[in-house]
Amino acid sequence: MSHVLSAGRRALTDTGEARGTLIDGIDVRTRIVVAVAFAIVMVSLQDLAVLTTGLLAAFFLMLSARLPVARTLKRMAMMDSFIIFLIAMLPFTVPGDAMFTVFGFPASWQGLRQAAEIALTANAVILALMALVGSTEPVTLGHALRRLMVPEKLIYLLMFTVRYVDVLQQEYQRLRMAMKARGFRPSNNRHTYRSVGYLVGMMLVRAIERSERILGAMKCRGFTGRMPLFDTLAFTYRDAVFATGVTVFLACLIGAQAIR
Amino acid sequence: MSELIALSDIHFAYPSGPPVLKGVDMCLMPGERLCIGGHNGAGKSTLLHIIVGLLRPSRGRITAFGAPRREEKDFHEVRCRAGFVFQDPDDQLFCPTVAEDIAFGPLNLGKSRDEAMAIVDEVLERLDLVSFRDRITHKLSGGEKRLVTLAAVLAMEPEVLLLDEPTNALDVDNKARLKEILLSLPQAMILVSHDHRFRGDVSTRTVVMSHGRLVERDMHCTATDETG
Incomplete structure (x- = not known):
């Protein structure tokens, strides 16, 4: 690490x-x-x-x-x-x-x-x-959109996407590596389609679970639906x-x- | 030469990072259970990734199953003959059910669906996990996930096992069960672990990763014998 x-x-x-x-x-x-x-x-x-x-x-x-x-x-x-x-x-x-x-x-x-x-x-x-x-910068963009009266929910979506797209990317890479380690080579057959389908499905399930954990952690720190955004615009x-x-x-x- | 895996003078650094491995030499003989210890971030997991070609060293030679391995094509064969159990079971389990996940490897080896399912049943029986067969993988507990990943790798009938921190997040009972399973397996294996007691119970030889190199160490010796 x-x-x-x-x-x-x-x-x-x-x-x-x-x-x-x-x-x-x-x-x-x-x-x-x-x-x-x-x-x-x-x-x-x-x-x-x-x-x-x-x-x-x-x-x-x-x-x-x-x-x-x-x-x-x-x-x-x-x-x-x-x-x-x-x-x-x-x-x-x-x-x-x-x-x-x-x-x-x-x-x-x-x-x-x-x-x-x-x-x-x-x-x-x-x-x-x-x-x-x-x-x-993506985060500054979020701040600016907030000041431009864009609905907060959309801004939070943007902010969370910016924060977690990298995490998902890494999770995808690790799963792909593990598949490779078990001899997986993509080709044009049912086994490949099924496996890729499982991969995508598993990423979705994990993303939902992760989001619930994150929400839980945020609630533990007093999250009530609003995030403070500090900017210097x-x-x-x-x-x-x-x-x-x-x-x-x-x-x-x-x-x-x-x-x- | 009868060694299964031999590394010589392996050098490796992650992009824009300091060198992690600085001339690693290692060999694995049949029937050996080689344990690799060392600090966090010493490069133990990296070494396992290099053996199966998921990472490529900047320098050095890798010989596996009697042939030098250089390209992706060579490593595909290594991956089919050496079973890699990842540090985090969640990285490995991606199919909806346990049976499907275990069948994934045999299917990659070109087995038919029926043959793969027969292997699944046989492996589950051998590891005493039959009740897990149709469970949902992401709902298993940490210890259960670990045992299933081991089953998934054993289903490919590997000649060598590579285990990356297999005792991570295991309680005493599951650790004992894992130890029992590992000791009953005929395969040569490389175990990366910083669990002293587990290493002592399982290994036939222990080496320590230190300053980017592997140093032989008597497994009962606790003094830090670090000759970089």
């Missing part, structure tokens, strides 16, 4: 993201509100040039938050894999001028346009979210400057959309 104790594990509040960046100095609440506003504006835009400007702005945010570019874009691509079917199907399902046909199904220019709109919007929003909200002039800048930019986007 000594390696666990002495390896200098990251603190729970440490996201490993860069410090002292432009984004880092801005209050988390401002960042959340700005990210939500940005998302709403992006969804309401239709012009491809304006949308591209929004995407570029999101790129700029990513760079100024000093997120690792390759890893962030990989995450963005993972999100894209969820909508790839929608985007691939749209040209075939939207009626309009035929571009080409596949097995007798026409692909329309209008559909392609809509697909491009969705792809630009989704990627811009996810990039902005990762740059603004994803770079915060404060608005500064930087928040005002940042919020104003973003508002002006978003207004420009809306204006450009209106003109076209």
